[in-house]
Amino acid sequence: MLSVKGLRANVGENEILKGLDLEVGPGEIHAIMGPNGSGKSTFSHVLSGREGYEVTAGSVTFEGRNLLELEPEERAHLGVFLAFQYPVELPGVNNTYFLKAALNSIRKARGESELDAVSFLRLIKEKLKILHLDDSLLKRAVNAGFSGGEKKRNEIFQMALLEPKLAILDETDSGLDIDALRVVADGVNALRSPERSMIVVTHYQRLLDYIEPDRVHVLAKGRIIRSGGKELALELEEKGYGWVLEQGQAA
């Protein structure tokens, strides 16, 4: 589904990704762990098409398409979704209006009919129910004045609505207390499906207590230096990144 080969990317003069390889199959959940500065967020941003990154080598193929040549919205149309580490506040932009514009933009790009107000609200209610959310956030401006937990829940809610094929969760656990983390993880788990792959980017193992990955990768200095099953996360938790970094250098 997603194939990343030898990806190199710069921010300004600095090379952040230095030959990253990753293969994600349909329905798989991959965790990417790594210390600060390892390139985790850069990788998420390059996948979603954020400006400010220069890809110098390698390829990213998503369902046979070269993702790197597409605009951010085109990637979204194909089914790529980024849950932001820091969801952006949009004062004055109503959340319901935003969600409808997003969903209908994607439907339109796929040649599907746009949803009218009634069908849209029905769909929204259904998704809220799955995620056990109340509808108070619909009336507010997108993320404006939201607490950290509300922002992350709003990200997962968007994901539920837009039904991506590939969801990238960029440090979704950052800034959340344990209760908020559980709510968000429950939401993510409710959206697991054989057609939906996920890349869970995180610094800490604790998120993976709630979202169980199929594969765990350790990213350091712009490369994946080690991959394994979910037990790798536990080992990292126990021994720290120092251990795997040393091993990586030894190898």
Next chain:
Amino acid sequence: MNGAAPTGFETWLAARADGEVGAGLDWLEVQRRNALQQVRDQGVPGTKQEAWRYTSVKRLLEQGFARVEDAVTALQIDDIEELLIPDLDSHRVVMVNGRYTPSLSLLGDLPKGVRVTGLRALLASDPDALRERLNGVAGESQPLFAALNTAGLDDGLVILMDRGAILERPIELIHLSVGMDEPRVAQPRHVVSLADGAQATLIERYVSLGESLYCTNSMLELSLGRDAVLKHDRIQVESPNAFHITGLYLSQDAGSRYVGVNIGLGAAWARTDLVTRFSGEHAECDLQGLYLAGDRQLMDYHIDVDHAVPACSSRETFKGILYGKGRAVFDGRVVVAKDAQKTDAAMSNKNLMLSENAEVDTKPQLEINADDVKCSHGTTVGQIEPEKLFYLRSRGISAPLARRMLCLGFAEEIIDALYSDALREAVSEEVGRRLETAPLT
């Protein structure tokens, strides 16, 4: 009345074949003569004058606008159907080229103590009702365009409300401009007077049929008695070739409250002067504005708030969206008199620039002569933040739509202050439509 006005404005005041309205009223003749003298004395404003520093009247003068002569009588209600806002339940007054047009108006039943009538008609039937009110707020000494309006006084709307009278439904004043064979100038003059405790909503809309070239020089005198409340929405969507001038003069007695929302979207050249003065304590004045300016468009706002007495509050919140080669001016001035302690004044002007070629001159000024006051002012000129744009695009929303959503989000605060949902929707749609084709360079 022809002859000696300075170059360019003679045609504005050319004598009418059927004579001047209210001819024979001595007090009115004196006011007219006085105004004409002021027009002559002031001459053509130049950019050396502070009030005209950023705006040239050259383009306006070049058009050689002729005074509107005859009333337009051919229009039927069907002709203006598309200009009406469905679901806006109002007492409707339509003025065509500056002339009150009863056949298109729908006043309906007015509550007791409320008088709504044309200026021309009132000057004929009960001129004394206007004697103290005409120029009662604006005063004898008037800037050029106000003086021109007074000198060329012809018709307008008069709203007189008795003590404690309350209008449940808004009065909607539709200024309709229809192109004539040659470019014309209309100078409507409105008088709104709310006695103590009266409450009303006035919605003014400046619209046109077609894209013709004309000029509107509109002047309003509003006076609010003690504890009176006026909500005043002004929506200017003149023809893209039009010239628009508004001089709004407001006087507020103790405890009164005025909320004015100024939406400026149309016209090639638009100048708005909002002048307000407090005459009693604990009055509140809330002036808000949203303007869009694109290619060949100028939006010029001048605000003058005079805190002459203590304990009043004023808010000036103006937002602009500029694109293409659009230009805007915001010149806001708040003066707090020496004795006006406990004044609370806040002025803000924020501008969103969608193009590098757009230009805004913003100049908020506070002149504080009292020491126990709360006053602030702030101004920003910025672009759409890339993170916001990316956030929307990452959700599948195209860059142009995302930009439009962010602009509307920026404008929302002002649009939200409009009278009703029907009005908010109409304005949002109009803003969206303009942004859809807005050039980004």
